[in-house]
Amino acid sequence: MSAEGGTKAIVAALAANTGIAVSKFIAAAITGSASMLAEGVHSVADAANQVLLLIGGKASRKAASPAHPFGYGRERYIYAFIVSIVLFSIGGVYALYEGYHKLTHEGELHNPLVAVIVLLVAITLESFSLRTAVKESNHVRGKQSWVQFVKGSRSPELPVILLEDIGALVGLILALLGVGLSWITGLVVFDALGTMAIGVLLVLIAIVLAIEIRSMLIGESATLEDIDAITTAINDGEGDTLIHLKTLHVGPDELLVAAKVGIGVSATGEQVASQIDAAEARIRAAVPKAKIIYIEPDIPRTGA
Numbered sequence: 166m167s168a169e170g171g172t173k174a175i176v177a178a179l180a181a182n183t184g185i186a187v188s189k190f191i192a193a194a195i196t197g198s199a200s201m202l203a204e205g206v207h208s209v210a211d212a213a214n215q216v217l218l219l220i221g222g223k224a225s226r227k228a229a230s231p232a233h234p235f236g237y238g239r240e241r242y243i244y245a246f247i248v249s250i251v252l253f254s255i256g257g258v259y260a261l262y263e264g265y266h267k268l269t270h271e272g273e274l275h276n277p278l279v280a281v282i283v284l285l286v287a288i289t290l291e292s293f294s295l296r297t298a299v300k301e302s303n304h305v306r307g308k309q310s311w312v313q314f315v316k317g318s319r320s321p322e323l324p325v326i327l328l329e330d331i332g333a334l335v336g337l338i339l340a341l342l343g344v345g346l347s348w349i350t351g352l353v354v355f356d357a358l359g360t361m362a363i364g365v366l367l368v369l370i371a372i373v374l375a376i377e378i379r380s381m382l383i384g385e386s387a388t389l390e391d392i393d394a395i396t397t398a399i400n401d402g403e404g405d406t407l408i409h410l411k412t413l414h415v416g417p418d419e420l421l422v423a424a425k426v427g428i429g430v431s432a433t434g435e436q437v438a439s440q441i442d443a444a445e446a447r448i449r450a451a452v453p454k455a456k457i458i459y460i461e462p463d464i465p466r467t468g469a
Contacts, residue, residue: 172222174298174326179215181294182208182333185287192283198347199267199360200340201280203260204287207336207367210256211329214248218322221245225416235457238416239382245321246378252329253371260364267357274356277348284341291337295330298323319385320417321378332370336363387412387420391452395422398447404429405444406465421457422448427465437462 186208193201221244229236274280302323306314315324343359346352387395392412399407406427413421426444428437441460448455 172219172322174301174323175215175218175222177297178294178326178330179212179219181290182212182215185290186212188283188287192280196275196277196280196344198274198277198280198340198344198356199263199353200343200356200363201283203263203360203363204284204336204340206259206263207256207333207363208287210251211333213255214251214325214329217244217248217251218325222322235415235421236419238414238419241321241417242378242381245325246375246382248325249371249374249378252374253368257364257367257371260360260367262364264357264359264361264364267353267360274344274347274353277344280344281341281348284337284344288334288337288341291330291333295327295334298326298330302327315373316377317388319381319388319414321381322417324377325374328370328374332366336366339363339366381414381417385414387414387422387452391420391454394451395424395448395455398451399424399426399444401447402440402444404432405440408463408465415457418454419456420452420454421459422452422455423459423461425461425463428462430464 186205189201189205189208192198193205218241221241224240224244225236225238227237227240302314305323309317311327315327318324339359339362343356343362346355346359386392392410395412396407396410399405399410408425408427410425411423415421424444426441428440432440441462444460445458448458
């Protein structure tokens, strides 16, 4: 995923969620619907999440310093992890609380048609936001399934936005069902149950996000495709033989490569330096995100 593609998806989601949040709160005030109120808080949480992702993207572009010689690329992981916590604490827990409160303190639903109209408009806007995220994701997804893309992505923004948008659409449908059934039956219990279902949905999405981003924070290797490309690039050199290879993402778009490469027994110091420089150039050409490369020359041995 390119940073530009991720930013485009974030901005589209932020614009949609800001407008949707305002309309939901107005509808909640008019109708007294717990589902609408929970969805309003959900949209505020989503908008706050997108702001955090933008801040993380900007922070990650700071130049490396003596204290942080590998740069600040992991800032994007940190802010994405905070996003998963915000989605859980603000969106999920509040929706569960509001649904429980509605069940134990039954109120009355006023002007449900207003809520239905707002929800239908919100579904339309969220669909456009999801369409943008899907379009940007398809640029880098390749032949991966969507589950493989979310689990295997080394960039947090698009998976976060995808899950947020999917969660928002499902949440809107749950709210629409809750309000609609309450309107038809006159029983506000359906509105309360819809609200609690939204809370459960948000908690589940937050847990999935937290698990995936935790793996990124700990440090993930390059993808299998990139590892194969690096291996081929090293072995393509005259006299070069890869002995072993380790990779680590120091940021979504920055890869650290450490390799032990076998060289000829009779190679001079100048030839070794030349071979290493050539190997680094081939690696960068094959995998442009390989920004930091350390190559240790060695003599191939049986069992090495």
